[in-house]
Amino acid sequence: MKPLIERIRSRAAVVGVIGQGYVGLPLALVFEEAGFSVRGLDVDPRKIEALGRGESYIEHIGSERVTRAVERGRFTATTDFDVLRECDAILICVPTPLGAHREPDLSFIHKTARAIAGRLRRGQLVVLESTTYPGTTDEEVRPILEASGLGCPDDFLLAFSPEREDPGNARFSTRTIPKVVGGVNATSTEAAVALYSSAIDTVVPVSSARVAESCKLLENVYRSINIALVNELKMTFDRMGIDVWEVIEAARTKPFGYTPFYPGPGLGGHCIPLDPFYLSWKAAEHGIWTRFIELAGEINTSMPRWVVHKVMHALNDDGKSLKGSRVLVLGLSYKENIDDDRESPSYEIIELLQQLGAQVDYCDPYFPVARPGRRHDIGLRSVACTAEAFAGYDAIVVSAAHQQFKDASLYRQAGLVVDTRNIVRASPGGPARVVKA
Numbered sequence: 001m002k003p004l005i006e007r008i009r010s011r012a013a014v015v016g017v018i019g020q021g022y023v024g025l026p027l028a029l030v031f032e033e034a035g036f037s038v039r040g041l042d043v044d045p046r047k048i049e050a051l052g053r054g055e056s057y058i059e060h061i062g063s064e065r066v067t068r069a070v071e072r073g074r075f076t077a078t079t080d081f082d083v084l085r086e087c088d089a090i091l092i093c094v095p096t097p098l099g100a101h102r103e104p105d106l107s108f109i110h111k112t113a114r115a116i117a118g119r120l121r122r123g124q125l126v127v128l129e130s131t132t133y134p135g136t137t138d139e140e141v142r143p144i145l146e147a148s149g150l151g152c153p154d155d156f157l158l159a160f161s162p163e164r165e166d167p168g169n170a171r172f173s174t175r176t177i178p179k180v181v182g183g184v185n186a187t188s189t190e191a192a193v194a195l196y197s198s199a200i201d202t203v204v205p206v207s208s209a210r211v212a213e214s215c216k217l218l219e220n221v222y223r224s225i226n227i228a229l230v231n232e233l234k235m236t237f238d239r240m241g242i243d244v245w246e247v248i249e250a251a252r253t254k255p256f257g258y259t260p261f262y263p264g265p266g267l268g269g270h271c272i273p274l275d276p277f278y279l280s281w282k283a284a285e286h287g288i289w290t291r292f293i294e295l296a297g298e299i300n301t302s303m304p305r306w307v308v309h310k311v312m313h314a315l316n317d318d319g320k321s322l323k324g325s326r327v328l329v330l331g332l333s334y335k336e337n338i339d340d341d342r343e344s345p346s347y348e349i350i351e352l353l354q355q356l357g358a359q360v361d362y363c364d365p366y367f368p369v370a371r372p373g374r375r376h377d378i379g380l381r382s383v384a385c386t387a388e389a390f391a392g393y394d395a396i397v398v399s400a401a402h403q404q405f406k407d408a409s410l411y412r413q414a415g416l417v418v419d420t421r422n423i424v425r426a427s428p429g430g431p432a433r434v435v436k437a
């Protein structure tokens with residue numbers, strides 16, 4: 001282990017990052033910027049080619065950062081997994097989706113672990129970053145790596161360190177967000193702490209990989225449950241004629257013991273809608289029924305339907321039926337100002353509206369054309385983000401609070417806006433009527 005730590009300290013260590021997506025690319029850049037030679041690996045040749053040209057395919061990660069890393073000669077992107085032999089540290093950032101029955105899909109982790117095992121050599125450190133249930137690093141990754149004939153910690157080291165990206169958040173970056181690190185044994189923790197401390201401002205060691213895995217799940221379950229709570233309160237207060245947004249603004253003036261969460265059209269992104277179910281699946285193995293997680297999932301996944309009901313009722317007030325109405329949905333991204341539409345509730349809202357006979361268009365400056373996803377393929381193109389394009393719809397549904405949609409003049413010819421994000425106000429220069437949903 002000593003030679004590895006010395007190589008880390010002297011920046012002679014080569015860092016390999018498998019998976020060059022929302023998590024892996026910024027992580028690779030942070031290590032390159034800290035002076036390491038970095039190999040970015042991915043199975044998608046289009047991403048690798050773009051990186052080779054110095055281009056970023058993720059809106060909030062500027063191409064300048066990738067260009068600089070490539071020009072300095074320390075960052076190379078490749079689909080050739082044999083470069084893993086050159087790497088002293090290998091960080092795994094591959095997807096962890098859910099299967100059709102909400103069960104964990106570890107196939108990407110398994111495949112990656114097998115690819116590493118075939119090239120594993122003495123002295124390497126392997127760190128799993130993909131979000132997963134407690135025990136994955138020890139029970140799933142370790143046996144695959146040890147099938148190579150090498151053992152941990154005598155031959156190689158193995159740890160888990162969860163990613164905490166918040167895409168689009170200008171206040172925090174990969175380097176400044178504290179990084180929790182836990183090895184499958186103390187030697188592995190020590191090596192992983194040495195590695196991350198050389199590129200990240202604050203590293204938080206914990207006693208095991210299981211604690212690190214659980215820490216990430218606690219953070220995401222906490223968000224899922226609190227969002228479900230405000231979504232439930234939104235529906236409750238709505239029935240009472242009380243505006244939940246005004247209630248939250250008032251509550252957040254309490255200087256202690258309260259953290260504001262906001263309602264919305266449903267959960268999105270690669271984390272909050274999925275990760276809690278990794279824990280509930282694993283908990284079942286231990287005879288535990290994670291009721292908070294299930295309840296939050298039930299409430300949050302019912303939100304698109306609730307929004308569509310609000311649209312239906314609002315049209316009814318205008319003497320119109322949803323069937324045959326023209327509806328414009330604003331935003332395919334799951335949250336504001338980012339080009340990430342994974343698990344976005346907008347798709348379900350669009351499909352539900354279509355099933356009920358509405359003629360649906362969408363507008364999203366981040367998605368000129370809707371891409372086919374794992375579960376949805378709406379086959380639409382974005383309408384222009386102009387007042388003229390917004391005119392003539394029976395209802396406009398705000399699903400993502402992109403900055404562009406906050407311009408009141410966009411709605412000057414609009415009648416009804418159903419707003420799930422509290423960004424549009426009825427006004428003489430704006431829409432005639434706004435219904436919060």
Ligand SMILES: NC(=O)c1ccc[n+]([C@@H]2O[C@H](COP(=O)([O-])OP(=O)(O)OC[C@H]3O[C@@H](n4cnc5c(N)ncnc54)[C@H](O)[C@@H]3O)[C@@H](O)[C@H]2O)c1
Binds near residue numbers: 022024093112164165
């Ligand atoms: N996006 C986030 O904000 C975020 C935050 C925290 C944690 N995470 C977790 O990080 C992990 C990665 O998420 P992401 O958002 O970066 O996903 P992503 O889909 O953006 O990136 C994953 C990348 O892995 C590549 N890939 C797939 N199979 C591969 C293989 N066998 N070998 C090499 N590359 C492969 C894909 O082509 C893709 O480029 C997930 O477990 C996710 O839950 C994501």
